[in-house]
Amino acid sequence: MSVIAYLNFDGNTEEVIDFYSEALQASEVKKVKFKDIPQDPNFPMPENELNMIMESSIEFAGGKLMMSDLLPSMKSTTGELVKGNNVLISIIMDDKQALEHYFNNLAAGGFVIMPLSNVPWSSCFGMLVDKFGITWKFNRDAERFLNQVISSR
Numbered sequence: 001m002s003v004i005a006y007l008n009f010d011g012n013t014e015e016v017i018d019f020y021s022e023a024l025q026a027s028e029v030k031k032v033k034f035k036d037i038p039q040d041p042n043f044p045m046p047e048n049e050l051n052m053i054m055e056s057s058i059e060f061a062g063g064k065l066m067m068s069d070l071l072p073s074m075k076s077t078t079g080e081l082v083k084g085n086n087v088l089i090s091i092i093m094d095d096k097q098a099l100e101h102y103f104n105n106l107a108a109g110g111f112v113i114m115p116l117s118n119v120p121w122s123s124c125f126g127m128l129v130d131k132f133g134i135t136w137k138f139n140r141d142a143e144r145f146l147n148q149v150i151s152s153r
Helices: 013-023 072-078 096-107 142-151
Strands: 002-009 028-033 053-060 063-069 087-092 111-119 122-129 135-139
Touching: 002 013, 013 028, 013 053, 013 063, 028 142, 053 142, 087 142, 096 111, 096 122, 096 135
Parallel strands: 002 063, 087 135
Antiparallel strands: 002 087, 028 053, 053 063, 111 122, 122 135
8 A cells, every 4th residue: 555645736747747857856757648548539528638647656765746637627526726735645555445445434524526436547546525625536556557558658
C-alpha cells in the first residue's frame, strides 16, 4: 500500500511536471494524457481537454508525487480549482476489500464524488471528500495503468 500526495492543476500540469522533475531531480517521470486512452464515441471529450494530463507521477528521493489536470468539463462535478484545495490524498493498494473498507469509513459524514467502481484506468477507483473537507482518491491499479499506457505508445 502507498499513500501519496496527489496534486490537481488547472490545465498546466505538464508545466508543473517539468518544473518539479527538475527541481526535485526526479529519478522517474510518467505521464498519460487523456488522448492516450480510448475515447467513448458517445461522449467525446472537448478537443481542448485531450492534451491535458490525466495521470502522472514523479519519483524522487524515495518519494512520489502524482498529478493531473482538473478538466473544465468536470468542474460542475468537482468544483472549481482553488489554490489550497488542489491537494488530495491518494490511497493505492491491491487489496480491494481493504480499499473498500477505507473508502466506506472515510465517506461517513462526507460526500462521495465517485463511488468505487471499475473504470478504464482501474479495476477499483473512487473519490470522496471526507467530513473535514479533505479529498481522497482510491485506486487499486494506478501504477499498472501508467505503465501499460506508456508501454503501448
